[in-house]
Amino acid sequence: MTTAVTEKKPEGALASTANYLDERLGVGGILKNFGRKVFPDHWSFMLGEVALYSFVILLISGTFLTFFYQPSMTEVIYDGSYVPLKGAQMSIAYASSLDISFEIRGGMLMRQVHHWSALLFVAAAGLHMLRVFFTGAFRKPREINWLVGFMLFILGMAAGFTGYSLPDDLLSGNGLRIIDGMIKGIPVIGTSISSGLFGGEFPGTEVIARLYGLHILLVPALIVIFIAIHLFMVVIHKHTHYSGPGRTDENVVGYPLMPVYVAKAGGFFFIVFGVVMLISATFTINPIWNYGPYDPSPVSAGTQPDWYIGWLDGALRLAPSNLDVILFGHTYPFGVLIPLVGSLVFLGLVAVYPFIEAWVTADKREHHVLDRPRNAPTRTAIGAAGVTFYGVLWAAASTDIIAVFFQMSLNQVLISMQIMLIVGPIFAYIVTKRTCLSLQRKDREIVLHGRETGRIVRLPHGEYIEVHEPLDKYEMYKLVDFKDYKPTIVRPNEKGKITVGTRIRSALSRIYFEDRIAPVSKTELEQAQAHDHSPAITAGETQEQLTK
């Protein structure tokens, strides 16, 4: 006799659907494991989401555009509604972009949504990267995720550059010309790469279609893959959380995925989309009709790339004059090569920073509690210096706009920025580090003696004191729970040798941790409380008690 397991017949539509899916996909298991997964709630954790949602918006609006845009450089005479270009000769790519803007209902809207969303995507990704940096979220076990995120930032720039070059207008065409000039300057292989990219001489008839293939196929595919890896790692590592009561490196404190996060994060997608839609409905972006079709002869004042490429353009502008070097019959245009190589070095440093810091601290534990930036003064100062360096290069891309807008001399603006590029990061490092240390001292003060309330009380024996309000234990814990490191001294290894590596590491550890403010210890707190209690004035005592 067989004992069959009788299945309960599911009742209701929802139950039968769930049953159907579970029997084929095992969704029950997925729901069980992930349905109540805990995510911490902080606004600074949502920046990555903004980038993700912007990407989704790009996919949606981009798909619409692919139905109307044609990536051909074949010349055609325009006969659409935009009067100042009627009868003008232009590429089909430019003409189809004009048609999207002027002939198709919703075309202008989708084009603007796509472009505004692209600007937002890279901005949000960049700000998210800064948040991760300044809170130390790149530490073990997330170093690889940092690299994945870095790749996403680079891919975002690539997607944007290939994308805004597609309309083949005067502004983006001059951008391509600049890229071609830079590529030609690369030693040995430069002219071959240029010929390969453009299919011959600039501008050729191939490049727009090639950029199109990169823009709609290769780069988005890579972005999707990297996003998947990025999010997968967030799932297996679980999200980090800020320090605070009940938060440790062994747990994650927050709200369950269902229903809170489904509602908040899902709702946030609609909000981001709504904001982008609002901006796209009301503000013009990239008015290609004003620039005209690309031609190597005309050029517009105020020729800049989109903001995220700005730092590279600024690097080109800041290079000094007359830096060509001719050696053994070959030309090395250092005026172009130094910005190019310098940018790559900067990016390289950004990419490997987690590994440098891990090497210096030798801290191999997993870190899931985030640092407040002030509690890692050297890291924050390095970040501030890096941001300043990037920011000066970014501002340098708009020297002519700054000059004409603020009625300054173009030449003086440029020279000032050349100076700021060197001086700025150094200054930023020093000021930021000192500020962090001061803020840490302030935190110590508050923990030990409470917050200054500004209330002055006169004691019976004549002394004036300011009433301090002690922190409750929850607030206090936030201020004392942070990682503290000591610099190391040089020690010989097993063979008795002191290696160069050890020396460098020791020196770096001194730079990082010599100036350190340790968190308040229990003994210190007890001593301070005992001391403060002598005139027995705390805010816990009521007004009546004080004036008795």
Next chain:
Amino acid sequence: MSLRRRLNGSRRSPLAATIVIAAGLLFSGGGYAVATSVVESNVATGYTADQIAQGKKLFLSNCASCHGLNSEGTEAGPSLIGVGAASVDFQVGTGRMPGQASGPQLAKKPVQFTDEQIELMAAYVASLAPGPAIPEAKYLEATGDVTHGGELFRINCAMCHNAVGASGALTEGKYAPTLTGVSGKHVYEAMITGPQNMPVFNDSNLTPTDKQDIISYLAYVDANDSAGGYELGSLGPVAEGLFIWIFGLGGIIAITVWLAAKSN
């Protein structure tokens, strides 16, 4: 006639050489003046002697301190001989003249003279020597070929003034000003006179019809708001990037702070 007379004197008058030389000078000089005046604006407005005299009075009281009593120029201002009525109409008509504070470039200011006064001063300066005249009204109407005007504008003007005339930087604090709201007449006059560091676009370079096409293009751009919405100054990606950081990302961050905050 005796032989002596025939041998001593010639059948030519003693003044013949002088007359021939004078005639030669007149023809070559006049011919040159005609030849060069072909490249200037082809409108010759006749000014009366009375207008010129009144213009001279205005000139002496308002302009001579910098431009010299005879318009020969001083350290403070260049000579006005040969600049033509168009220069006066442009410079004074846009308020750039009378010039004030020194700096890399003269800026537009509120116009200080009436149209009649400007015409009188222009008459006086035009009387000093041939120069570009005030353009004919028919070339100032915005009925030209807007497409051709746009093409010419992008090749000849956009590099300084920006693709839609939103202004642009030159070196050492100089700039090409915005063309928004500038009258067709002043645009024409600027092209023909080349004020300050702007090059001269004579009629062989840009014919009067070309100039009218450019004026028509600018008029179209002025009259038609962007189809995409507010233009952020038509300054391009710099303005757009600032906007997305400050208002786009800034606004979204404000929303995230609300989103993650505990509700009451």
Next chain:
Amino acid sequence: MAGKDLERGKEAEGFEHQFESGLAVISQDKISDPGLEPHRVRMTDKSPKHAKNAERQVAVLFLLSVVGSFFALWAYVAFPITDDLSTVRANNLWLGLGMTLSLLGIGIGAVHWAKTLMPDFEVSEPRHQTRGSEDVRAAAVEIVKLADQESGFSRRKLIRRTMYGALALFPLPALIVFGDLGPVVGDSLRHTMWKKGTRLTKDPTGIPIKASDVTLGSVFHVIPEGLAEMHEHKLEEKAKAAVLLVRLNQEDLIEDEDKKSWSYDGIVAYSKICTHVGCPVALYEQHTHHLLCPCHQSTFDVTEHCKVVFGPAARPLPQLPISVDAEGYLIAQSDFLEPVGPSFWER
């Protein structure tokens, strides 16, 4: 590097593996963790009236979204596009605003629902060490060892090494098929359309220019004769052949002895393609005689063979030797004597 001299950090209790803590200071005197904060009750938790209000607010937001969607649908047809540009602007605006309302309604509604009505009890979920437990790692190692044994990967050196060789080389044909992306560069960068006798003509019309047309203070944007009528390779030729033409007073020009014949009566012609990275150097300042490139602000001095006086360019603009023909039209004496545009390796 991380030798036995480093402190062993006290990793989490309950975690199997203890990691080294390096330079971290492990305090024995830490202020203790007070545990999760007590839950703060919201108005909507305490008061049914507030909860009902919140519910209504969420519903209104969702309804506004519905209104927005319908409005967008209506605006799509109600604001058709004609030749008049303002219809495009109107369609863009109202369709966009409708969609904005439709999206924001859902978004703000969902978030408001979560914030006010969904439970906001913070919960704590334990983490597992990312590192596998010793058992798991041991099992993994066993699997790999078994795979190695069964395949003979470590043992069979010949197979292993030839496999490496094969895998290293097979991608190369995949790369070489990109060889026809573009033609071999050859001489193309060294030659332009300019030849002896080519007339200088105006850009874009192709009308020839007489020397007498070029007055003091003017600038002409020039293309070679024949370019305006071209159909194939027009932009490629223009990208090398574009020229600027200005007239200076002869005494203002400082010319090299061997290049004195390249100018005509104070008229000089220079390549318009910037020697920095190739933008058109189009801004001419009439009084300073400077040419300014708008892309990166390289500045060239026309009085002195367009040498670089500011900005990142490294070489002066190449000069086009000019003369006049029998009818007074400006002509080139030859092609440029050096490649135009940005520097490159083979230059």
